Amino acid sequence: MPADAWLEQLRDNGYRLTKARRAVVETVEKTTRALTPVEVFDMARKKYRALGLVTVYRTLEKLEELRLIQRVHQPQGCQAFIAAGVGHQHLLLCQNCGQAAFFDGDDLEMLTNAIARNTGYQIQDHWLQLFGLCANCR
């Protein structure tokens, strides 16, 4: 999804299109690895010098609400964000360079049915994430 579509989403939800937001959106949208707020700040500031870190936090918050980005959980920390996958997808992360890819096609029906039977839980959702080495790094 191009950065313009993100900006359109923001506008359609009543948010104003500012230089700060454009810089943040363009940075996150075109990066294929998870970025922390400070990383977004450093990168986006090259596009818009006056940008404040507070605005990065506020913009990430809105982008997450609109489901344009999602938080990435990792052993080293869970403060990073990445452009969200479309539909039912999960993340595959390179443990060396952080390069992220999405995949789909996971079918956990059988598993969750068996677990529901064994545990008495009603299963509503799942998190699945793969770690490995990307083609470049391996």
Place this chain on the structure above:
Amino acid sequence: MPADAWLEQLRDNGYRLTKARRAVVETVEKTTRALTPVEVFDMARKKYRALGLVTVYRTLEKLEELRLIQRVHQPQGCQAFIAAGVGHQHLLLCQNCGQAAFFDGDDLEMLTNAIARNTGYQIQDHWLQLFGLCANCR
């Protein structure tokens, strides 16, 4: 695993058995939901009044090193810990009361092979976590 086994693990690794550590270990070991450091502090302090929050952090750090506890990642936050599963197990969490259960038997071979083929990644590890409602809460 009983609390004594945890204490034994600590002792075997050269750590001293103190009142503070006993209080933390007993608290975390017998609780079946994820606890934050402050929650551990509040609960363990009932067993040992002089306990300091700093020591809770330090003890949790050691228990994690020894793989007796593991960090629990959730949408609301990732600062909570729970007694670790044995062998290859994953967590199932009640979204209402936090009650946790472990399950095993997930077989992702087919999936990861297909993804490795499609993406060029060499897959080394996976995180899987289920969310739902426990028998009591549903």
Place this chain on the structure above:
DNA sequence: TCCTTATTGAAAAACATTTTCAATAAGTAT
């Protein structure tokens, strides 16, 4: 161009975690 108000960045506050440090107590040797 004017007007309203959402948005901004800076500063301060709040919060979570880590480090520093002198006092204490666990475990071992005597």
Place this chain on the structure above:
DNA sequence: ATACTTATTGAAAATGTTTTTCAATAAGGA
């Protein structure tokens, strides 16, 4: 039991991150 060594402790301070406050600004509609 006692003495000794030093890992461990809690309090305080420091650090790092995220949120709140607030007056100035600028986006977008009239």
